[in-house]
Amino acid sequence: MTILITGATRGIGRALFDSYLSDGIDVIGTNRGATPPEGNWLTLDVTDPAAHRVVAERMQGKPLDLLVCNAGVNLDKGQSLNAGYPAAMWADTFATNVTGVFLTVQALLPSLRLAQAGKIAIISSQMASHTRAPGGSLIYRASKAAALNLGRNLSTELRPEGIAVGIYHPGWVRTDMGGAGADITEDQSAAGLRARFDDLSMDSTGCFLTWDGREHPY
Numbered sequence: 001m002t003i004l005i006t007g008a009t010r011g012i013g014r015a016l017f018d019s020y021l022s023d024g025i026d027v028i029g030t031n032r033g034a035t036p037p038e039g040n041w042l043t044l045d046v047t048d049p050a051a052h053r054v055v056a057e058r059m060q061g062k063p064l065d066l067l068v069c070n071a072g073v074n075l076d077k078g079q080s081l082n083a084g085y086p087a088a089m090w091a092d093t094f095a096t097n098v099t100g101v102f103l104t105v106q107a108l109l110p111s112l113r114l115a116q117a118g119k120i121a122i123i124s125s126q127m128a129s130h131t132r133a134p135g136g137s138l139i140y141r142a143s144k145a146a147a148l149n150l151g152r153n154l155s156t157e158l159r160p161e162g163i164a165v166g167i168y169h170p171g172w173v174r175t176d177m178g179g180a181g182a183d184i185t186e187d188q189s190a191a192g193l194r195a196r197f198d199d200l201s202m203d204s205t206g207c208f209l210t211w212d213g214r215e216h217p218y
Contacts, residue, residue: 002064004028006046006104007071009036012123012170015190016068017057030055030071032126044099046071052107063118066197069147070123076139090139097143101150118163119200121193122151124208131217148208148218154183155206164205168196171211184198184211 008017008029020027021039028037030044045051073096077086101122112118118206127137128144148167155165172183172195192211200207208216 001068002026002028002058002066003066004030004042004064005068005070006030006044008039008041008054009033012173012186012189012193013068013070015186016070016193019187019190019194031059044104047095049103052103055108056107059111061114062111063114063116064108065107065115065117066113066119067108068121068123068197069104070079070105071100071104072097072123072144074140076137079138081138085138091127093139093143094146097140098146101147105143105154106215112163113161117201119197120151120158120163120165121200122147122165122167122169123169123170123193124148124151126172126210126216128167128169128208129217130192148166151178152206159202159205162202164200164202165202166196166204166206167207168193168210169210169216 002189003020003025005013005017005027007013009031017029017039028040030042032045035041042201044055059182073093075089075093076085105120124146124147127141128148130145151167152164156166170189173186173189189211194204196209196211196213208218210216
């Protein structure tokens with residue numbers, strides 16, 4: 001079994017990477033900067049099409065059982081509706097959180113097709129839900145909603161090929177992004193997400209679930 005996790009050098013991605021690695025599973029992490037000392041790593045800026053081509057070449061001929069699209073940014077904390085949310089911030093956020101997911105899936109589809117039952121897990125957020133719209137973080141919310149929509153549509157496109165797609169809220173996690181007051185630890189989130197990835201199948205493709213297995217409202 002081979003797993004590839006984008007944005008795996010810190011936060012939830014690193015917790016997932018370390019969890020799989022400790023169980024002896026063939027896990028590949030992607031990083032944008034210096035390569036961490038342990039494990040199998042590929043350099044990838046998810047916003048860069050050329051970098052995706054390099055990763056696709058490195059993975060050529062290697063079956064990929066699970067792709068975890070985890071890389072993401074949250075740039076608009078504290079922005080003001082009256083004077084904030086600059087256009088460049090919208091472009092940079094969507095380049096990572098939405099286009100980056102698509103480019104990663106597109107680049108690694110040949111490897112997913114080589115696996116007997118390849119799976120794609122997209123880390124979105126509860127902030128993607130249009131039924132829960134308290135305002136604030138408008139760019140991040142919109143990008144995660146777009147990632148959710150992308151995942152739902154990919155599940156339809158890839159159903160005939162037997163590739164399942166799940167979209168997940170990882171919980172409010174004590175990371176640099178989530179803050180010290182968040183509900184759960186990185187390890188708790190990773191353990192729950194691993195269980196969700198294990199359960200993902202063609203019967204549940206297109207699902208939007210929380211880290212602990214509850215259906216999330218769209």
